[in-house]
Amino acid sequence: MRPIAHSPHAHAVSSVGRIMATVMLALLPATLFGFWLYGWPAVYLWAVSLLAAVAGEALMLKLQQRPVKPAILDGSGVLTAWLLALSLPPWAPWWIAVAGSLFAVLIGKQVFGGLGQNVFNPAMAARVMLLISFPLEMTTWVAPMAQLPGALDSLAVTFGGQHLDAVSSASLLGHVKTEFSRGLDLQQALAGHFAPLQALWGQRSGSLGETAALLILAGGLILIARRIITWHAPVAMLAGVALPALLMNLLAPEHYAGPVVHLLSGGVMLGAFFIITDPVTSPNTATGQLVFGLGCGLLTYVIRTWGAYPEGVAFAVMLMNAATPLIDRYIKPRIYGRTRKGDTLVPEAAKRDAT
Amino acid sequence: MKLFRLRGGIHPEGRKTSSADAAIRALPLSPYLFVPLQQHVGAPAKPVVQVGDTVLAGQLIGAGQGNVSAPVHAPTSGRVVAIGDHPSPHPSGLSAATVTIEPDHEARWVDADLPADPFGLAPDEISERVGAAGIVGLGGATFPSSVKLKLSRRSGVDTLIINGGECEPYLTCDDRIMRERAADIVTGIRLIQFAVGARRALVGIEDNKPEALAAMRQAAAGNDVEIRMVPAMYPMGWDKQMIQVLLGREVPAEGRSADIGVLVHNVATAWAVQQTICLGRPLVSRIVTVSGGAVAAPANLEVPIGTPVQALFDACGGFHGAPARLVLGGPMMGHQLSHTSVPVVKGSSGVLALTQAEIGLTRPAPCIRCSTCVRACPVGLLPLEMAARIRSDDLAGAEAIGLKDCIACGSCSYVCPSSIPLVHYFNYAKGELMSQARSRLKQEATRKLAEERTARMQRIAREREEAAEARKAAKAAREAAAQAAAKTEVAA
Numbered sequence: 001m002r003p004i005a006h007s008p009h010a011h012a013v014s015s016v017g018r019i020m021a022t023v024m025l026a027l028l029p030a031t032l033f034g035f036w037l038y039g040w041p042a043v044y045l046w047a048v049s050l051l052a053a054v055a056g057e058a059l060m061l062k063l064q065q066r067p068v069k070p071a072i073l074d075g076s077g078v079l080t081a082w083l084l085a086l087s088l089p090p091w092a093p094w095w096i097a098v099a100g101s102l103f104a105v106l107i108g109k110q111v112f113g114g115l116g117q118n119v120f121n122p123a124m125a126a127r128v129m130l131l132i133s134f135p136l137e138m139t140t141w142v143a144p145m146a147q148l149p150g151a152l153d154s155l156a157v158t159f160g161g162q163h164l165d166a167v168s169s170a171s172l173l174g175h176v177k178t179e180f181s182r183g184l185d186l187q188q189a190l191a192g193h194f195a196p197l198q199a200l201w202g203q204r205s206g207s208l209g210e211t212a213a214l215l216i217l218a219g220g221l222i223l224i225a226r227r228i229i230t231w232h233a234p235v236a237m238l239a240g241v242a243l244p245a246l247l248m249n250l251l252a253p254e255h256y257a258g259p260v261v262h263l264l265s266g267g268v269m270l271g272a273f274f275i276i277t278d279p280v281t282s283p284n285t286a287t288g289q290l291v292f293g294l295g296c297g298l299l300t301y302v303i304r305t306w307g308a309y310p311e312g313v314a315f316a317v318m319l320m321n322a323a324t325p326l327i328d329r330y331i332k333p334r335i336y337g338r339t340r341k342g343d344t345l346v347p348e349a350a351k352r353d354a355t
Numbered sequence: 356m357k358l359f360r361l362r363g364g365i366h367p368e369g370r371k372t373s374s375a376d377a378a379i380r381a382l383p384l385s386p387y388l389f390v391p392l393q394q395h396v397g398a399p400a401k402p403v404v405q406v407g408d409t410v411l412a413g414q415l416i417g418a419g420q421g422n423v424s425a426p427v428h429a430p431t432s433g434r435v436v437a438i439g440d441h442p443s444p445h446p447s448g449l450s451a452a453t454v455t456i457e458p459d460h461e462a463r464w465v466d467a468d469l470p471a472d473p474f475g476l477a478p479d480e481i482s483e484r485v486g487a488a489g490i491v492g493l494g495g496a497t498f499p500s501s502v503k504l505k506l507s508r509r510s511g512v513d514t515l516i517i518n519g520g521e522c523e524p525y526l527t528c529d530d531r532i533m534r535e536r537a538a539d540i541v542t543g544i545r546l547i548q549f550a551v552g553a554r555r556a557l558v559g560i561e562d563n564k565p566e567a568l569a570a571m572r573q574a575a576a577g578n579d580v581e582i583r584m585v586p587a588m589y590p591m592g593w594d595k596q597m598i599q600v601l602l603g604r605e606v607p608a609e610g611r612s613a614d615i616g617v618l619v620h621n622v623a624t625a626w627a628v629q630q631t632i633c634l635g636r637p638l639v640s641r642i643v644t645v646s647g648g649a650v651a652a653p654a655n656l657e658v659p660i661g662t663p664v665q666a667l668f669d670a671c672g673g674f675h676g677a678p679a680r681l682v683l684g685g686p687m688m689g690h691q692l693s694h695t696s697v698p699v700v701k702g703s704s705g706v707l708a709l710t711q712a713e714i715g716l717t718r719p720a721p722c723i724r725c726s727t728c729v730r731a732c733p734v735g736l737l738p739l740e741m742a743a744r745i746r747s748d749d750l751a752g753a754e755a756i757g758l759k760d761c762i763a764c765g766s767c768s769y770v771c772p773s774s775i776p777l778v779h780y781f782n783y784a785k786g787e788l789m790s791q792a793r794s795r796l797k798q799e800a801t802r803k804l805a806e807e808r809t810a811r812m813q814r815i816a817r818e819r820e821e822a823a824e825a826r827k828a829a830k831a832a833r834e835a836a837a838q839a840a841a842k843t844e845v846a847a
Contacts (some may be wrong), residue, residue: 004693006779007685009707010367010524011715014772074720116721134477170683228725239367279725284737286730333735335757336362336595337608342757347608347615 020075022226026219027274033215034208037144040154041247042208048094048158052101054083057319058102060110060304069260076115082287083123083274086209087267087314091142094158096134109125120321124314131314141205143169169205172265173310176257185254190261199264210270213263220273229277232286237272238263240297246306256305267313268300275313280322288331295320359603361596361735364588367524367687368827369563374525374653376647379535381657382670383457388661389441389698390475392452397423397490402454408435408726413637416454426489430639430659433458442684444697446690451826456661472547476632478508481550481747488637494592494621495684497702500628506611507551507618515553516601517544519560519567519622520585520592523685526705528642529622531655533560533567536789537574540622543629544580551618556580558622559597563587575700588738589687590733590764596617608760618700642697645671647707649678658699664706665695678708685763720773728767728777734760738767738777745784754782781828
């Protein structure tokens with residue numbers, strides 16, 4: 001006998017694969033811009049990341065004797081690797097991408113039980129691992145340049161271990177931190193290094209896909225319009241970065257950069273729209289997401305300003321990931337007919353009678 | 356007029372166009388009508404006819420039992436050919452007590468005692484007549500209407516809401532009845548309003564039914580009945596959602612709408628009330644939407660209760676292609692039919708033959724915690740969290756975060772990108788908790804009986820001992836007395 005199917009007998013046109021594909025589509029503008037800005041080495045790095053993630057995940061599932069095809073086809077591993085690639089220095093060597101991708105899908109995701117089970121954002125976990133383990137490779141940036149190497153010469157950059165001293169450049173946040181340590185103040189440090197308009201377009205040194213603020217914003221708006229994410233977490237994170245920056249900048253402008261500098265540098269934009277909106281590792285409710293986003297923003301600012309590292313998005317996201325179960329425990333929607341505590345509502349009429 | 360804000364809800368594809376323009380037509384009588392004795396919430400009716408009896412249309416064939424029950428009537432005149440088990444439209448597909456009638460095609464009706472002026476009846480008399488006519492909630496809940504009327508009058512409701520939401524996809528039976536029989540519905544509404552003494556009567560109709568809105572507005576002109584347009588969304592037809600959007604009042608958990616002074620009835624129920632009070636017709640037929648991608652010519656049929664579902668599909672040109680699934684009711688909350696010999700009952704609003712493309716469910720994937728279900732839930736629950744707890748067999752944990760407040764509307768399952776059968780989980784857990792509670796009660800009762808038996812045995816043993824003691828003492832006393840008597844005799 002055929003089993004009886006349960007209601008509902010209709011379903012919206014949506015699937016995990018579709019969601020992942022839409023997110024990738026939304027990432028495309030910022031990614032293509034990164035390719036254009038940093039050349040073939042960036043393309044290679046991106047491709048190596050994706051390949052390593054898919055191969056690693058397939059092997060892991062095979063070893064565990066779990067179905068490989070559905071897990072690969074849902075696109076979650078590819079998306080994780082894509083996000084990781086966007087957060088890497090564009091001219092990083094190939095093994096950085098491989099190590100990061102494998103760490104992300106194996107340790108970051110499959111070890112926890114696969115899709116939906118991980119506590120920490122896999123891409124950010126991998127980025128933090130790489131930053132701690134390979135600080136030199138992870139902070140060697142390349143400045144946008146007029147003359148990019150060709151496709152063949154670029155192979156030497158990504159796979160040949162060619163030394164990058166000739167083209168290396170500091171990211172803005174790293175540069176400011178170094179200049180502070182030399183006793184210079186903010187104005188001197190920023191002079192010639194920060195142009196808001198350029199930062200908006202993304203023509204600066206930085207991670208592969210984190211620099212083009214406007215293109216990332218466009219991608220984020222696509223996701224909001226397609227109802228894959230809501231505005232809560234991104235807006236809260238941007239506010240969490242901008243508000244303390246504004247306050248400190250007003251108090252001591254010679255030492256603390258303003259909100260524009262903070263919003264348009266490092267991984268804040270990518271983090272706000274694509275990283276902290278990862279559903280698996282963020283809270284369930286709109287209010288919870290506001291708290292979560294605000295926490296990510298504040299912690300990012302604190303780590304950037306007073307921490308040892310120039311950039312703090314990855315650390316902030318992981319700290320807030322750890323707080324997510326706690327947020328979900330305390331912030332729940334009110335159930336119909338009940339008070340927030342879960343007691344039965346008292347109807348207005350009964351309240352009137354009682355008084 | 357102001358509408359109030361709603362939480363959650365979804366916008367499923369309506370798929371109503373294929374049947375919305377088909378006028379209601381009467382379905383011819385089938386060779387046999389299978390009238391189940393339980394078509395309502397509460398105790399089943401008790402048969403009052405015997406095999407071989409000749410019955411008239413509208414004649415009582417099953418009497419209501421107890422406080423919450425409803426009688427059933429013969430849908431047409433004919434002969435009772437069987438009383439016994441027949442496949443019922445219950446999700447289990449099991450059989451239930453059914454009266455089978457072979458129509459004589461003469462449609463002779465029982466004599467009705469019609470009031471000269473329906474509004475001259477006493478309000479309680481209206482409730483009585485509605486109860487005697489076997490009217491139940493025709494929106495699908497099938498709760499006996501007279502029970503609701505009496506309760507509402509007792510608790511003094513001030514507002515009557517008539518639910519013309521019809522938010523389930525495909526279904527158009529309420530839409531059609533409002534378009535075609537608006538005047539009768541308005542009379543029915545006024546009768547219900549009079550029966551419960553409500554100050555206002557509001558009709559909520561979704562904005563995707565402009566013709567029904569226009570017809571009802573025209574019929575209600577000059578009466579106190581207010582027609583309100585509400586946004587089309589699912590589950591607007593949930594009575595509490597309708598109360599919220601029209602009045603902004605919230606029914607306390609585990610309570611009834613009467614607690615906040617509101618009575619909600621479906622439009623088709625209002626029509627049935629008018630038919631009973633003004634024409635003396637008990638509830639023996641209803642409008643059923645026949646639709647779905649596998650139905651050749653979708654339609655709205657007026658169907659005698661007890662007609663096998665197959666006859667409805669036949670009247671609509673049969674199937675083109677084999678349907679992937681047959682559904683009784685709407686696609687969101689209806690249940691699958693395993694075959695087409697089950698009869699149409701009072702609560703059957705639609706029969707659907709769906710294609711696989713319409714069902715569209717793929718294989719379940721892991722939950723990605725996207726919380727689309729949280730945003731869709733009209734009750735404010737966390738479906739993903741409840742399902743996770745039920746999966747790990749933590750039923751009490753699921754109950755602690757609101758399982759009992761779930762109305763099984765299916766919004767969460769509908770939107771889930773991982774196609775997780777969430778409502779299935781919840782209904783499983785509710786059933787499991789119920790049976791656990793029942794076995795706890797049983798154990799409790801058994802324990803109590805055993806304890807009572809032990810106490811009784813002890814008491815009996817004690818009484819026996821005491822009796823033996825008493826006998827011994829009596830014997831000793833007797834002997835002592837005898838000795839004493841002997842002594843006195845000797846002395847004498």
